[in-house]
Amino acid sequence: xxxxxxxxxxxxxxxxxxxxxxxxxxxxxxxxxxxxxxxxxxxxxxxxxxxxxxxxxxxxxxxxxxxxxxxxxxxxxxxxxxxxxxxxxxxxxxxxxxxxxxxxxxxxxxxxxxxx
Amino acid sequence: xxxxxxxxxxxxxxxxxxxxxxxxxxxxxxxxxxxxxxxxxxxxxxxxxxxxxxxxxxxxxxxxxxxxxxxxxxxxxxxxxxxxxxxxxxxxxxxxxxxxxxxxxxxxxxxxxxxxxxxxxxxxxxxxxxxxxxxxxxxxxxxxxxxxxxxxxxxxxxxxxxxxxxxxx
Numbered sequence: 001x002x003x004x005x006x007x008x009x010x011x012x013x014x015x016x017x018x019x020x021x022x023x024x025x026x027x028x029x030x031x032x033x034x035x036x037x038x039x040x041x042x043x044x045x046x047x048x049x050x051x052x053x054x055x056x057x058x059x060x061x062x063x064x065x066x067x068x069x070x071x072x073x074x075x076x077x078x079x080x081x082x083x084x085x086x087x088x089x090x091x092x093x094x095x096x097x098x099x100x101x102x103x104x105x106x107x108x109x110x111x112x113x114x115x116x
Numbered sequence: 117x118x119x120x121x122x123x124x125x126x127x128x129x130x131x132x133x134x135x136x137x138x139x140x141x142x143x144x145x146x147x148x149x150x151x152x153x154x155x156x157x158x159x160x161x162x163x164x165x166x167x168x169x170x171x172x173x174x175x176x177x178x179x180x181x182x183x184x185x186x187x188x189x190x191x192x193x194x195x196x197x198x199x200x201x202x203x204x205x206x207x208x209x210x211x212x213x214x215x216x217x218x219x220x221x222x223x224x225x226x227x228x229x230x231x232x233x234x235x236x237x238x239x240x241x242x243x244x245x246x247x248x249x250x251x252x253x254x255x256x257x258x259x260x261x262x263x264x265x266x267x268x269x270x271x272x273x274x275x276x277x278x279x280x281x282x283x284x285x
Contacts, residue, residue, distance in 0.1 A: 016280075038253070039250045040254060043263070043266075049270055050250070050267050050270075051266045051267045051269060051271065051273065051274055054267070054270075055273050058274070058277040059277050062277075062280075071249070081249075081252065082219050082249040082252060083245060084246070084250065085246040085249065
C-alpha cells in the first residue's frame with residue numbers, strides 16, 4: 001500500500017514552516033546532491049537530534065523536495081534485515097531550496113553581524 | 117559502511133548461537149548465574165561471619181536462616197542476572213545481520229513499534245523498518261540509546277509532521 005508520507009503531486013512545491021533545523025537538513029542535501037542520505041547519517045552531519053531529523057525529512061518529502069527509496073537488501077524477504085530508507089534531493093528541491101537557503105542564511109549572517 | 121571488529125565479532129557470535137534453542141540457553145544461563153550467585157553469597161556470608169566473630173569474640177556457625185537466605189538470595193540474584201543478560205543480548209541483536217530475519221522480534225523493534233503508533237497506520241511498517249535500519253548503523257550501545265531517547269522526546273512533533281498536509285493545495 002502506498003504510504004501517505006510519500007508526497008502526492010498536488011502537495012509539491014513548498015514547505016510551510018521554515019525552521020533552522022529544516023535549513024540545516026536542507027543544506028546537507030544541497031551541499032551533497034548526489035549523496036543518498038539516511039536519518040542517522042544526517043543526524044551526525046547536522047548535529048541535530050534524530051527526532052528532529054526525521055521530522056524534517058517527512059516535511060521535505062511531503063513538499064517533494066527530497067525523494068525516498070529503500071536500499072537494496074542483500075537477501076529477499078523474510079531473510080533480510082531492516083533496510084535503510086535513503087533520501088536524495090529532487091530537481092524541485094534544488095530549484096526551490098537553494099534560493100531559500102541562500103536567502104535565509106544571508107538573513108542569519110546579517111543578524112549575526114548586528115550582534116557583533 | 118565499515119563495521120568495527122566488535123560488531124563483526126557480534127555477528128559471528130550470533131551465527132554461532134543461532135542453533136541453540138532459547139529454552140536451553142535460558143536454562144544454561146540461569147544455572148550459571150545461580151552457581152555464581154551462590155558462591156558469591158557463600159563467600160560473602162563467610163566473611164561476614166568471620167568479621168562478626170572477630171568483633172564480638174563469638175564463633176558463628178551456619179544457621180538454617182542463613183542457608184535459606186543464601187539460597188533465596190542466589191535464586192533472586194540469578195533471575196536478576198538472567199534479566200540483565202537478556203536485555204543486553206536483546207539490545208545487541210539489532211546490530212547483528214545474521215539475526216536480521218528476526219529483527220522484528222527484537223526488543224528494540226518492539227519498542228519502536230510502539231513509538232511508530234503515532235504515524236498514520238499505512239506508514240507504521242515503513243517507519244519501523246527505517247528506524248531499525250538507522251539503528252543498525254549505530255555501533256555503540258550508548259549511541260543507540262541516545263538515538264532512541266531523542267526519538268521519544270521528539271515524538272509529538274514527528275506525529276504532527278506525519279499528519280500535516282500543506283494547506284490550500
